[in-house]
Amino acid sequence: MSISSVVHGGSAALGRELAGRHQALSAPYTLTRHPLLERQDARESSARSYPRRIPLALRRAHGIYxxxxxxxxxxxxLAGAGTLALGHNHPVVVDAIRQVLDDGLPLHTLDLTTPVKDRFVQDLYEILPPALAANARIQFCGPTGADAVEAALKLVKTANGRATMLAFHGAYHGMTQGALQLMGSLGPKQPLGGLQQGVQFMPYPYDYRCPFGQRGDAGVQAGLNYLHTVLTDPEGGVPAPAGIILEAVQGEGGVIPAPAAWLRGVRELSREAGVPLLLDEVQSGFGRTGKWFAFEHGDITPDVVVLSKAIGGSLPLSVVVYRQELDLWQPGAHAGTFRGNQLAMAAGSATIGLLRRENLPAHAERMGQRLMQGLRQLQGLHPQLGDVRGRGLMVGVEVIDPDAPRNRLGHPAAATAMARAIQAECLRHGLIIELGGRHGSVVRFLPPLIITEAQLDHVIEIFAVAVAAARRALQRASQPSPLAA
Incomplete structure (x- = not known):
């Protein structure tokens, strides 16, 4: 069965209707505020984020629409920040959820097992790299990736009795207090005080803005040499760590893919030092980067893998998979009332099944190359598009100010206002994208993995129009008013 038939089979009528009514490229939207948004503003916490940048009240969805x-x-x-691998309301997911309801299976089981849970675990183990699956244990956590990160921290600290963790500049591992300690961004941590206690931050191989002022292999080697020093220098001031946690592709940090050589180097150094290596695959897992898991681009086997988002087929679920030798914690050492989400496990199995049957990781790789090729063509027209990067359908465009002075390392200035203007123009033209990275200057693309070539070309077309419109708007805003003259 082809990608096209999967996308347009089953409940395709809604998808065709929505696709036919997507006319915002020729008739841009005027984004008025619906009463639902007004009530949301009046009642929801100030911590809400997405509605501030994407002020929409949604009622229906199908596929990419x-x-x-x-x-x-x-x-x-945006696709649920990468959660919706198969897009909205995919028939195989809806059918799996309906089957659980029709069969009268319990919806809430804590960590008691069921046929649905047993099937899900088998399906997950079948897509894990064999070297990990052969010696792996699994812990079901609360329904968020952050809770799985918390569990992973407790796991390795229990196993080796150490307290310090090594994390990386630009990292994002969740917003709970323990996970927040590992975050590279300072903003969310400042109101909470000394959250960096027990965490040492390392430089991430960010080639476009290398902290060593180097690029390519030289920058990679400089980072590995620094990590080696931290792990081995008895006068370095950093205690032997409980673990090293990283993202093979940083998502919220600006869609920064780690080079394969760096991943292999970190794996080698962590093994030599006897320090567990933890890979956060919450956003990058389940085929998004062109392989089942992003760490596979480095051909490495981590000690711990944190999984969430797409693992539940659009429903809340998170797990930690880890080497059996680390399984030294006691019963109840990590728990969560909603760790037995049967609907999510059924939806997750259905998602894994379709990803395998349609080889959607390979499709994501092809579509990602197509997306980046189109975006790089736009770079020749718009010097504000400083860097295009990514893996598979996890793609970022770093927006810069080409006229501003560069810093002492030769890095260009971030253009936050331009990035926000691009996001706003994309929305007016019917495209939802998100920002991330340093100063919020990276436009991020996380479309569903079932996106077709024609749909992707339409995304590129909309983005091209949005960038041109944002440039014109900012140029007009920067010109002096005739009345002032």
């Missing part, structure tokens, strides 16, 4: 309460249709290239 969402429709808001005003009847406006958008292409969703």
């Amino acid at each position: 969402v429709e808001d309460m005003e009847g406006r249709v958008f292409i969703d290239c």
Whole structure:
């Protein structure tokens, strides 16, 4: 069965309707505020984030499309921050959820097993790299990736009795207090005080803004040499760590893929030092980067893997998979009332099954190359598009100010206002994207993995129009008013 038939089979009528009504490229939207948004503003916490940048009240969705309460249709290239591997309301996911309900299976089981849970674990183990699956244990956690990160920290600290963790500049591992300690961004941590206690931050191989002022292999080797020093220098001031945690592709940090040589080097150094290596695959896992898991681009086997988002087939679920030798904690050492989400496990199995049958990781690789090729063509027209990077359908465009002075390392200035203007113009033209990275200057693309070539070309077309419109708007804003003259 082809990608096209999977996308348009089953409940395809809604998908065709929404696709046919996506006319915002020729008739841009005026984004009025629906009463639902007004009530949300009045009642929800100030901590809410997405509605501030994407002020939509949604009512229907299918595949890559969402429709808001005003009847406006958008292409969703945020996809639940990577959760919706198969897009919205995919028939295989809906059917799996309906089957659980029709069979009368318990919906809440804590960590008691069921046929649905047993099937899910088998399906997950079948896509793990054999070297990991052969000697792996699994811990079901609360329904968020952050809770799985918390569990992973407790796991390795229990196993070796150490307290310090090594994390990396630009990292994002969740917003709970323990996970927040590992975050590279200072903003969310400042109101909470001394959260960096027990965490040492290492430089990540960010080639476009290398902290050593080097690029390519030289920058990679400089980072590995620094990590080696931290792990081995008895006068370095850093205690032997309980673990090293990293993302093989940083997502919220700006879509920064780690070179394969760096991943292999970190694995070698951690093994030599006897320090567990933890890979956070919450956003990058399940085929998004062109392989089942992003760490496979480095041909390494980590000691611990943290999984969430797409693992539940769009429903809340998270797990930690780890080497059996680390399984030294006691019963109840990590728990969570909703760790037995049967609907999510059924949806997760259905998602894994379709990803395998359709070889969607390979499709994501091809579509990602197509997306980056189109975006790089736009670089020749717009010097504000400083860098295009990514793996598979996890792609980022770093927006810069080409006219501003560079810093002492030769790095260009971030253009936050331009990035925000691009995001706003994308929304007006029917495309939902998100920002991330340093100063919020990286436009991020995380479309569903079932996106077709034609749909992806339409995304590139919308983005091209949005960038040109944002440039014109900022140029007009920077010109002096005739009245002032």
